[in-house]
Amino acid sequence: MKVVVLNGGKGTRLGLSDRPKPMVPVSGQPLLERLVEVAVRAGFKDFVFLNGHMREVIESHFGDGAAFGVRIEHVRESAPLGTAGAVREARALLDEAFIVLYGDILIDVDLAHFAEAHRQAGAIATLFVHPNDHPDDSDLVEADASGRIRRFLSKPHAPGAVLPNLVSAALYVLEPAAIEHVPANGASDWGHDVFPAMLAAGAPMQAYRSIEYAKDIGTPERLAKGEADLASGRVAGASRRAARPAIFLDRDGVLNEEVNGVHSPDDLRLVDGVGPALRKINRAGLPAICVTNQPDLAKGLMSFEALEQVFAKLDTELARDAAYLDLIYFCPHHPERGWPGEVLELKVTCDCRKPLPGLLLRAAAEHNLDLGRSWMVGDRYADVQAAKAAGVRAVLVRTGHAGSDSDRFDCEPDHVASNLPEAVAHILKAFEQ
Numbered sequence: 001m002k003v004v005v006l007n008g009g010k011g012t013r014l015g016l017s018d019r020p021k022p023m024v025p026v027s028g029q030p031l032l033e034r035l036v037e038v039a040v041r042a043g044f045k046d047f048v049f050l051n052g053h054m055r056e057v058i059e060s061h062f063g064d065g066a067a068f069g070v071r072i073e074h075v076r077e078s079a080p081l082g083t084a085g086a087v088r089e090a091r092a093l094l095d096e097a098f099i100v101l102y103g104d105i106l107i108d109v110d111l112a113h114f115a116e117a118h119r120q121a122g123a124i125a126t127l128f129v130h131p132n133d134h135p136d137d138s139d140l141v142e143a144d145a146s147g148r149i150r151r152f153l154s155k156p157h158a159p160g161a162v163l164p165n166l167v168s169a170a171l172y173v174l175e176p177a178a179i180e181h182v183p184a185n186g187a188s189d190w191g192h193d194v195f196p197a198m199l200a201a202g203a204p205m206q207a208y209r210s211i212e213y214a215k216d217i218g219t220p221e222r223l224a225k226g227e228a229d230l231a232s233g234r235v236a237g238a239s240r241r242a243a244r245p246a247i248f249l250d251r252d253g254v255l256n257e258e259v260n261g262v263h264s265p266d267d268l269r270l271v272d273g274v275g276p277a278l279r280k281i282n283r284a285g286l287p288a289i290c291v292t293n294q295p296d297l298a299k300g301l302m303s304f305e306a307l308e309q310v311f312a313k314l315d316t317e318l319a320r321d322a323a324y325l326d327l328i329y330f331c332p333h334h335p336e337r338g339w340p341g342e343v344l345e346l347k348v349t350c351d352c353r354k355p356l357p358g359l360l361l362r363a364a365a366e367h368n369l370d371l372g373r374s375w376m377v378g379d380r381y382a383d384v385q386a387a388k389a390a391g392v393r394a395v396l397v398r399t400g401h402a403g404s405d406s407d408r409f410d411c412e413p414d415h416v417a418s419n420l421p422e423a424v425a426h427i428l429k430a431f432e433q
Ligand SMILES: [Mg+2]
Pocket: 250, 251, 252, 253, 254, 378, 379, 380, 400, 401
């Protein structure tokens, strides 16, 4: 698989005058060299560089790639053509699926895992997505539980809109067929022009939700943050190479008020202090992973689309406090049959309905988590039991059900807290020690 790198950036905001943006030194090494290393680590050695502004700096630095142990084909952009127009210019070099990287992002992503997910999804485009602390100023996707993208939401967004916090990072796997959706002439961008057109044409597009590091470094502030993250080990620490701890969070009664069924966005009210508490988890560099039973799907009281809207509302409320959930896992099942309107294929005995640990185990397998160093916060002993069964430490909070199901379980939490902010304080202190 070839790796296509968009190198046309000027780096004006970084104040660069003697080199193009991809050559900006990041902790002493040109960003583009770092990108090549990330691809090589995943086993990719064939590159197509799409060069524009000050292309001679890149061409003389890398040559044919032999000095870096790779093969590089340089394509010269005839005029500024946008991110999609530039790839169209290289069409003759792209006869099978390829990875697209923008030359202004600092990443440590397992590109082989990403490419394999693309193959399995059978999509013509797979987009690396993750939440951030400013989704209202980002290109977003709306995807179903399997990751199939329903809508591409280009910025700017309407003020006050309910938005899923799934930000499209500048990282894709594309089939050559994707290029057929690029306008034949002139400039065009994947995000603004091509992806919405692909979806409108019914082309299958997939979201690849990841907790690995991928951030653009296009301003002095972001560059400084990226260098700090490299120095602290946060960039490599977020990679799939080493198992990392996470904080699992029950939803109802922990993040939002327990109201006996949240079936629409209007039913959702955050528990006091949840946004700032979650932001502390985010800033500590720990993945925040929601694991929630949603049996009303099986009972026929709520549709999957309604649940997605509720999660989008949750994302939107959290974003007000610059906070986010990294991943969301839910159990749609319920065991006992016999009620009108129920969805029979979801009325099953599963391994993911808490108190069983299936959601936690699935998250760990998909994202290489270290369960032994992870924590779970819940308002029921069913949450505590699920955590214990997964080898995860548990905090019971006195919001929501406040542990009212204790008589049904033979387990104890590691800590009891009044609410999520106190639970997070306890957990972060435990990490510091
Ligand atoms: Mg709960």
